[in-house]
Amino acid sequence: MEGWLIDADYVTENDRAVVRLWCKDDEGVFIVYDRNFTPYFYVIPYEDFDPMRVEVEARNRIITPQSAEVVEKKVFGKVISVYKIYAKHPQDVPKLREEFKKYGDVREADIPFAYRYLIDRDLACMDGIRVEGKVRLERGIRVVEAESVERVRKAGFPELKVLAFDCEMLSEFGMADPEKDPVIIIGVKMGDYEEIIHGEEREIISRFVKVIRELDPDIIVGYNQDGFDWPYLRKRAEKLSVRLAVGRDGSELTFRGGRPKMTGRLNVDLYDIAMRLDVKVKKLENVAEFLGRKVEIADIEAKDIYRKWVSGDKESVFRYSRQDILNTYFIAEELLPMHYELSKMIRVPVDDITRMGRGRQVDWLLLSEAYRLNELAPNPKEVEESYEGAFVLEPKRGLHENVYCLDFASMYPSIMIAYNISPDTYVAGKCEDCFVSPEVGHKFRKKPDGFFKRILLDLIGRRREVKQRMKEVDRESLEYRLLDIKQQTLKVLTNSFYGYTGWSGARWYCRQCAEATTAWGRHFIKKSAEIARSMGFEVLYGDTDSIFVRKDAPPEQLEREVEELIERITRELPVTIEVDEVYRSIFFVEKKRYAGLTSDGRVIVKGLEVRRGDWCELAKEVQREVIEIILRDKDPEKALRFVREVIANIKSGKYDLEKFVIYKGLTKKPSKYESMQAHVKAALKAREFGFVYPVGTKVGYVILEGSGNIGDRAYPLELIEGFDGEFVEIKTKHGTEKRRLDRDYYINNQVIPSVLRILERFGYNELSIKGNTQKTLDAFFG
Template identity: 80%
Template sequence: MEGWLIDADYVTEAGRAVVRLWCRDEEGVFVVHDRNFTPYFYVIPYRDFDPMDVSVESRGKEIAPLKVEKARKKIFGRETEVYVVYAHHPQDVPKLREAFRDYGDVREADIPFAYRYLIDRDLACMDGVRVEGEVRQEKGLRVVDAETVERIRKKTFPSLKVLAFDCEMLTEFGMADAEKDPIIIIGVKMGDYEEIIHGEEREIIARFVKVIRELDPDIIVGYNQDGFDWPYLKKRAEKLSVKLSIGRDGSELTFRGGRPKITGRLNVDLYDLAMRLDVKVKKLENVAEFLGRKVEIADIEAKDIYRRWTSGDKESVFRYSRQDILNTYFIAEELLPMHYELSRMVRLPVDDITRIGRGKQVDWLLLSEAYRLNELAPNPREMDEGYEGAFVLEPVRGLHENVYCLDFASMYPSIMIAYNISPDTYVSGACDDCFVAPEVNHRFRKQPDGFFKRILQDLIRRRREVKATMSKTDRDSIDYRLLDIKQQTLKILTNSFYGYTGWSGARWYCRACAEATTAWGRHFIKKSAEIARSMGFEVLYGDTDSLFVKKDDGPADSGEVEELIKRISREIPITIEVDEIYRTIFFVEKKRYAGLTSDGRLVVKGLEVRRGDWCELAKETQRSVIEIILKETNPEKALKYVREVIGRIKSGDYPLEKYIIYKGLTRKPSRYESVQAHVKAAKRGMELGYHYPVGTKVGFVVVEGSGNIGDRAYPLELIESFDGELVELKTKLGNEKRRIDKEYYINNQIIPSVLRILERFGYNELTIKGNTQKTLDSFFG
């Protein structure tokens, strides 16, 4: 049989572990059972001993190796004789690992059994699989008792069935409490199928289970369902004696390591993926809007659900539920394909890929490569050692025209390849035939090619081939989109290698590799700046892998810039290209600038307009100031605009949403030592029954009154109405009205958000509030 490999796990039969591969073909799902794989790990012995004599007692039972073999493995490229210790069962491995640590260096004992199988059998999730063996039926599933299993490399992705769901609970105050607040709706969408499940709570949950079993999705997605919906459903189902039997083998939803696990189905929390997006307030609708897929069909907010539902207006709550489920589904459509490709490259199931960071993804990629090269993997390290990072050239502040940004493409991977930077090529002492890093003097053998160099070259070669194919493919075709996903994924993994070497949890952690890479990077930026100046360019700014230049004597033409790139390329082994041409750009300080590109796009880096803990009005004001300065080169007009905003605040012209400030809770409100405004706002909400779990973005406004800002911060949940002047607030003593603190928003939000920009053009806080004028001649650097 042939199909797509979706997931891998194992079950125990007669005391032995059996690998299960969950696969899909045109007929549906089938399960491969492979009984021909045994758990094992490696031991590099400290001294002579008989490994078969090693045992440990656990719960009155003696645990000993099943068998032990000798093998030749490479450790940083050098062959060494090691023991391969086989265990009776995967659960014996952690216990044996501890026992063997008295006799040797234990390696690769932390790799989960099913994923060890994928590496050793050269299989990958989201890729093809061919299996030979006897086919039988079990619990309504086609089961193949495998004799052989092999990988088939596919160019496309499997056509998977993705089901999105979202629960609505009925709670009078704040976050729902699973002990007392019922589920009133579960929204479901898969393809064209949509259902808003409602009615009596027990029937809702039972219907949800039935829908999953009938639709039989391969992937179930939600938004923060791992932290909220699934635990809530589990607790409510237990109270109502409903079994959440949604596994493909009929098993119930379980939790492993705090994460939900559904046998035979992938469970992907889209909130994990949203955490990697440049969206500061990661509400469901914000993420959908960022991805260009936002749906707006509801006329209520979450805080309105209780009032609408209990008053009999259930239709508005249904619309709200459908809006959430559509946004969830469309986010999945946008974000899942790249993770299918990552799953294929790293081998792991998609749900694991979405939960781990870039460092762990590189770790798993390296584990597969290490096995292929007969290289023994180091154990993960837990340490934190700092090192000097990238070189940042101080910017020439002010407004500039006709500026070129030169990009040192894939700088760090290119450096690692050019100078053979890898843990296995690092030499701590003297070396005759080595590359020596500037400043830090770390040495790396020139020959043979290091472990990292070989992998990086392969990743870059594969990306180059994909991009070459893309150039011959119709940009509007599905093939082009699949190729683009593949090249983006290859780029992500390639560019993660440098950071990986300096990540304290990396198996192949190597501080010298990280230090040497950044040292060469600093050297190249400085060298490039010298060359640019010698050719009559003014260097305005340099940071990590980019250089901003303009001609001293007028606009540069493309020929002059090409000649500069050629000169630099003769000196350093990095591909350089023009990243952007800016009609206008201004620099505020390191890593903070804004520019208008030659094709009319606004590029903003590091300024408050991109942060989430400023109110929307402050962000809008700053963005408008940036646009006026860059598009019209008129700071005076920008100043006038800010004064108009201040005037409109005083006149009460702005709605409440313009004043809301969002800030996240990184711990429980009770655990904060210094109580900040958002924490005090959360505590105020908690007094009236609202819940604010860790990770919540607390939305609050500041009203007039005595005390500090926190004493006057009220969460959105307590706001009943706003008329531009007065905020009606819920309190323990009943509703009361307080004035919005206009002076706070003017002095602590609007002016600070623009002052960092405007002060570069000679303005200060008094100027913004007053009538001092400047001439345009003083604005240009």
């Protein structure tokens, strides 16, 4: 049989672990059992000993190895003899590992059994699989007792059935409590199928399980369902004696390491992926909007659900539920394909891929490559060491015109390849034929090619082939989209290598590699700036892997001279450099803070407050508009008039409350903070009414007039019932009361500071923004 490999786990039969592969072909799902694989790990012995005499007592039984053999492995390219220890069961490995540490350096004893199988058998999830063996039916699913299993490389991805769900609970105050607050709705969507399940709670949960069984999805997605929906459903199901039998084999939902697991289905929490997106507020609707897939059909917010439901207006709650489920489903459509490709490249299942950081993803890629090269993987170091980072050239503040931004394409991977930077090429002592890094003086052998260089060359070569293929196919075709996902994934992995070498949890951690890479990077930026100046360019700014240059010359001549500059830099340095952007106008405020208007009319903002989440929306909008006026109109007086108009509108109550909401994230429980910041105090106020913010979420609050400091006057959105432009109606223990919005705070601590950093370059200060002082554009230049 031939199909796609989706997931891998194992079951225990007669005290033996049996690898189980969940696969799919045109007829549907089939399961492969492989009984011909044994768990193992390696030991580099300190001295001679008999591994078969090692034993450990656990739960009234003695655990011993099943067998052992001497094999040859490489450690940083050097061949050594090691013991390969076979265990009777994967659960014996952790206990044997601790005992064997007395006799030697234990390696690769922390790789999960099923994933060890994927590496050794050269299989990959989301890729093809061919299996031979006897077939039988088990609960209506085809089961193959494998005699042989092999990988079949396929283009694209399998056609997977993705089901999105979202729950709504009935809570009078704050966060719903599974001990007492019922589930009132479970929204479900898969393809064209949609259902808003409601009614009596026991029937809701039972119907949800039945829908999953009938639709038989391959992947179930939600938004923060691992931290909220699934644990909540499990608790409610227990209370109502409902079996959450959502596994493909009829098994119930389980939790492993705090994560929900359902047999034969992938459980993907989209919130895990959203945490890596450049979205400051990670609410469902914000992420959907960021991805261009936001749906707005509801006319209520989460805090209105209880009031609408008990008043009989259930239709508005249904619309709210459908909005959430549509946003969840469309986010999945956008985010899952890249993770399918990552799964194929790294081998492990998609649900684990989505929970991994970039460092861990590189780790798994390297484990596969190490096995192929017979290289023994190191153990994670878990060290904390700092080193000097990238070079940043002080910007020439002010407004500049006709500026080229030159980007060093994949600078750090290029450096690692050019200078053979890898843990196995690093030389601590004397070296006859080595590359020596500037500043830090770390040495790396020129030959042979290091472990990292070989992998990076392979990744870059594969990406080059994919991009070439993209030029040959229709940009609107499915093939083009799949190729684009593949090249983006290859780029992500390639650019993660430098950071990986300095990541404390990396198996192949190497501080010297990270230090040398950044040292060469600093050298490249400085050298490129020297070359540019020698050719008559003014270097305005340089940061990490880009420099900004300008020259007084007609456009066509300037374009030619920039091409000559690029040609000379690439001739003298082992890098690829290209024009990233051409700015009609750009202003620099300070390091890593600038805004520019590109030649095609786009405004690009880097590092200024408009991109931060702890400023209110109005402050962001005002700053954005000021930036647009400065760049497009070059009229600071117009920008000043606009800010003064906004201040007047705040005083007259012309803005809705959402313009004043400030969001800031909780990095720990509110009770753990030593300094009671405004968002922490707001969270504590909400807690008095039963609403608990999970760690990692953002607290939305507004500042009201009254006594005390800012924190004392910060009120969370959950306690706000209404706003008339001047007074905010807040919930109290005695009912509701009206408090005036602190408009002076928003003028003096939000709007003015957000624009002052820009307008002060024109000679304005806070007093002049509030008054009538005027300056000219000349104050900005020079």
